[in-house]
Amino acid sequence: MSQKTVLIVGAGIAGASTAWHLASLGGYRVILLEMEDAPDRHSTGRNAAILRTAMPDPILHGLARESLDFYRNPPNGFCSQALFEPVGLYLAATAEASEDFLGWTGNPDCQTGAHRVPSSQLYERIPQLAPGIEAVVHLPEEGVFQVAEIHHSFLRGATKAGAEVRYKHSVEGLCIDEGTLQGLFVNGELLKADSVLIAAGAWASEITREANLPMPLTSYRRHILVTHPLPAVKKDWPVVWIAGAEFYFRPESGGLLLSGCDQQPVAPEHGEISDDSALALAAEKTDRWLPTFTDAEMPFYWAGMRTFAPDHRFIVGPDPRLPGLHWAAGLGGHGITCAPAVGKLAAEWITSGWSKHPQATFLAPGRFPAEPCPR
Structure with missing residues (x-):
């Protein structure tokens, strides 16, 4: 046959x-x-290689949870090293975004293993983080993919x-x-x-x-930037994602990988062309949330596409x-x-x-x- x-x-x-x-x-x-x-x-x-299974949509979270089980226990012979590093993930929200944020992060159909913690815990981990965080959820088993x-x-x-x-x-x-x-x-x-x-x-x-x-389907361009090595950045810092401000960062190569979460609809042929205004947005959000690193050089950056129905x-x-x-x-x-x-x-x-x-x-x-x- x-x-x-x-x-x-x-x-x-x-x-x-x-x-x-x-x-x-x-x-x-x-x-x-x-x-x-x-x-x-x-x-x-x-992509930013961030393992984040917590999502406002329970349908997508179900797929993410199922996939995390695979990544934790891949079939014998599938890979030669661990598929992710569980450095931990902090999801945070400003006061304006906290009501909606706490609603979905408190729903067991939208997250697995999340713990609400005082914002002081996040500030203890990242002392350079500026004031303004109202609500924080910690997912200790999530972190960074080996893409x-x-x-x-x-x-x-x-x-x-x-x-x-x-x-x-x-x-x-x-x-x-x-x-x-x-x-x-x-x-x-x-x-x-x-x-x-x-x-x-x-x-x-x-x-x-x-x-x-x-x-x-519509594709949206988003930029990711990486700074030069920064002595104040610790390699064991967790991933931090701030809802409301729409800004995330994590350690990378001695510095920070970060994004201002820009979203510009684009045709595929233009989706990987960098836009200076998006780079300026990332710098503005870095200045707001990580003022210690305002003057950090960001020589590495790129644009990628996320495609949605x-x-x-x-x-x-x-x-x-x-x-x-x-x-x-x-x-x-x-x-x-x-x-x-x-x-x-x-x-x-x-x-x-x-x-x-x-x-x-x-x-x-x-x-x-x-x-x-x-x-």
Whole structure:
């Protein structure tokens, strides 16, 4: 009996995780198609590496909690080192934001292992933090991901189980004949497939637009900056995320990695071009919350994209407009945090045609209005 072929568009974290889950099941020919010369050129390789499972949306927190179990206890042989460092995470809020903040952080469906603590505890850990924090929640088991190890472990495991990864393979569009998905046009040729998974991050909807099968996805640019080494920064400092002010920071290479949490809607081709106004915003927020470091040089910075559906929930599962077409997109900055659960769910839809996962229906593409399949 011949194997069914699954083409996965995008070798970032969503595509890599799905390929690992599919290849581990056996019985499928899995081919990852990546337009770049390496798998981490875009969002997967440009994130802040922060492990934060606490989220206001209980659906997304459920995926994050499930994924954290995987990261804590990965399968034998999956990786060569720990997948995250539990330095601790402090979520904090200003007075203006504290009511909403305490509402969702106090909901057990939105967080696991969180403890409300006095703000003095955070100030003891970070004496340089300026006044203005009203509410604080501590998650001692969260912290910083080893993103490269996670990503490449998924890819290594997938290829070891028989999957192929093809770099510099640009997908030009879907091949559809009389309403039936035939495969993809790639580098000017047709690659036939039984199923296609779109896991192309900010470019996801571009892949299907010509076939009149786009998804309502919007990409937003965000900047991350890293300072020079700073003697006052301790390497064992936790991650700190301030709600209301929308500012986060953590130790990195002897200095600080930080973001002013700018959000500018962009076309994918512009999403990684730095904007001076966003850099100024980060500097302004650093001056507000970490005035000791106001004059710190920030020679390293980059822009990346976070892609969202209108309801800010992921899009994972089969497209009701075209049998065989699947999605793992709109992960909105939570790609690393939720990758194991997203990949498992996407693979389940592809192999079974249904899913018993408790979050499946909330993430299914069919929740958006569907146009008839093109003929």
